[in-house]
Amino acid sequence: MKLIRLLLSALPLLPLSAAFAQADPAAMQWLQRIYSATQKLSYTGTFVYHHDNQVETSRITRIVVASGPVEKLEILDGMPREIIRSRDQVVCYLPSIMTIKIDKQGGRHQFPLILPDQLKDLAESYVVRKGEVERVAGYDCQVIVLEPRDNLRYGQKLCADLATGMLLKVKTLSEKNDMLETFAFTQLRIGGHIDREKVKPRFVAQAKDWRVEDSGATEADLTQAGWTVRSQPPGFRKVTEMTRTLNGASGVGHIVFSDGLAAVSVFIEPTAARNTARQPGLSRQGAINVFVRQVDSHWVTVVGDAPAESVKLIANAVEHRKP
Amino acid sequence: MMNERISALMDGEADESELTQDLTRLRGDGGLRRTWETYHLIGDTLRGHAAPAFAARVSERLAAEPTVLAPRRRAPRGKITQLAFSAAAGAAGVALVVWLALPGLNPEPQQVAASVPPGAPAAASVPVVTPVAVGVENYLLAHQSFSPAGAMQGVAPYVRTVADERGGRGK
Numbered sequence: 001m002k003l004i005r006l007l008l009s010a011l012p013l014l015p016l017s018a019a020f021a022q023a024d025p026a027a028m029q030w031l032q033r034i035y036s037a038t039q040k041l042s043y044t045g046t047f048v049y050h051h052d053n054q055v056e057t058s059r060i061t062r063i064v065v066a067s068g069p070v071e072k073l074e075i076l077d078g079m080p081r082e083i084i085r086s087r088d089q090v091v092c093y094l095p096s097i098m099t100i101k102i103d104k105q106g107g108r109h110q111f112p113l114i115l116p117d118q119l120k121d122l123a124e125s126y127v128v129r130k131g132e133v134e135r136v137a138g139y140d141c142q143v144i145v146l147e148p149r150d151n152l153r154y155g156q157k158l159c160a161d162l163a164t165g166m167l168l169k170v171k172t173l174s175e176k177n178d179m180l181e182t183f184a185f186t187q188l189r190i191g192g193h194i195d196r197e198k199v200k201p202r203f204v205a206q207a208k209d210w211r212v213e214d215s216g217a218t219e220a221d222l223t224q225a226g227w228t229v230r231s232q233p234p235g236f237r238k239v240t241e242m243t244r245t246l247n248g249a250s251g252v253g254h255i256v257f258s259d260g261l262a263a264v265s266v267f268i269e270p271t272a273a274r275n276t277a278r279q280p281g282l283s284r285q286g287a288i289n290v291f292v293r294q295v296d297s298h299w300v301t302v303v304g305d306a307p308a309e310s311v312k313l314i315a316n317a318v319e320h321r322k323p
Numbered sequence: 324m325m326n327e328r329i330s331a332l333m334d335g336e337a338d339e340s341e342l343t344q345d346l347t348r349l350r351g352d353g354g355l356r357r358t359w360e361t362y363h364l365i366g367d368t369l370r371g372h373a374a375p376a377f378a379a380r381v382s383e384r385l386a387a388e389p390t391v392l393a394p395r396r397r398a399p400r401g402k403i404t405q406l407a408f409s410a411a412a413g414a415a416g417v418a419l420v421v422w423l424a425l426p427g428l429n430p431e432p433q434q435v436a437a438s439v440p441p442g443a444p445a446a447a448s449v450p451v452v453t454p455v456a457v458g459v460e461n462y463l464l465a466h467q468s469f470s471p472a473g474a475m476q477g478v479a480p481y482v483r484t485v486a487d488e489r490g491g492r493g494k
Binding site for chain 2: 031035038049052056058062071073075081083085090092101118122156158167170172213217239244256265282283284286288290303308
């Protein structure tokens with residue numbers, strides 16, 4: 001066991017030697033390749049999501065039909081749950097609570113909601129470099145390491161199929177190089193004929209009487225309501241702001257910051273609107289940190305795939321002035 | 324460090340001269356007995372004796388016995404809050420056990436053992452391990468679309484947004 005511990009702790013240290021290197025153009029090209037593979041390829045496979053003490057297995061299928069790409073994620077462990085993502089919406093089927101959750105991207109937004117120039121931003125905050133060639137789910141894959149330049153973001157180790165650029169494994173590492181979470185395909189078929197049935201929800205017939213929660217996200221200017229985020233951690237920029245329906249309350253403010261890889265969301269909702277118990281403070285799941293505080297009889301909930309420090313910094317910079 | 328002594332005791336490596344003293348302390352101290360039980364759980368897990376569903380059972384038991392993990396003095400709260408707290412404590416308890424059971428993931432087990440009641444007022448003075456997020460699915464769903472890291476992975480990271488609502492976050 002000592003040996004395992006030694007190996008585990010030594011492996012992530014290797015990239016440190018490259019800490020002061022500039023972004024490797026070949027590695028940046030690989031990131032581009034991964035992004036475009038995500039938007040072009042059809043595939044079907046099984047992956048595991050490992051975080052904290054849990055491993056969850058899911059089936060995933062992506063095909064492109066006349067109306068655009070359709071993706072289906074089906075969780076195979078525990079209660080069945082399904083998520084279908086199409087060009088402009090995400091629909092979650094949750095049979096255990098007989099609920100359908102819909103997150104529509106209003107107007108011109110399409111998935112994925114990122115722009116190629118965010119890649120350039122990323123190089124400001126991370127050292128990007130190519131690693132070894134490894135093997136995942138039977139595919140030879142290129143390792144790309146994204147190493148944070150400070151402790152305000154997590155590092156990532158990616159592995160993408162040499163032939164197609166398809167991302168096969170993503171490992172998120174903490175400031176101490178501990179594994180926070182891992183997504184990894186265990187079986188995958190890229191391309192070829194994939195039956196349309198594979199991306200259809202199987203709960204449609206029985207979901208007729210289910211509760212429907214629609215996010216109704218709409219772009220908005222929250223400064224008009226007096227809300228501003230005074231400052232952001234270095235490298236983070238505001239991406240968008242909107243209002244949405246959340247936990248049954250409409251008009252909840254949502255501001256998003258990103259450093260090109262990680263994103264941090266700020267949610268602002270009136271205290272009275274919440275019917276569930278809420279405690280201020282920090283909590284976490286895998287690589288996600290959540291920080292809750294109260295500002296002017298509003299709950300400010302900050303959620304991010306970033307270290308607690310970044311999430312707290314943003315939460316504590318939220319200000320309200322009576323408009 | 325008493326935790327090390329317990330560990331030695333379990334492994335049959337305890338110093339004979341201190342054995343009686345250790346056993347007496349173990350008998351008299353509820354906290355130590357819980358450590359003893361936790362260590363046995365970890366041992367079972369490492370040896371593969373624990374069933375895959377053991378985490379769920381532990382979680383259920385912890386949730387059903389809030390007094391075991393709750394801080395002694397607790398400010399009065401609403402019922403829902405208490406429920407949420409014991410659920411969080413349960414999940415954190417399970418996280419703790421498996422966290423300890425996985426070598427190399429984290430460096431300082433003793434610290435964690437000291438901070439089992441998450442978010443408790445008394446926990447402010449001891450090193451706090453961040454509790455597991457509960458009831459954040461809606462926020463995660465709204466957030467997920469905007470993560471560039473997630474965008475590279477297609478729809479896969481949405482797995483974070485749909486916790487098993489029947490069994491809670493701890494499954």
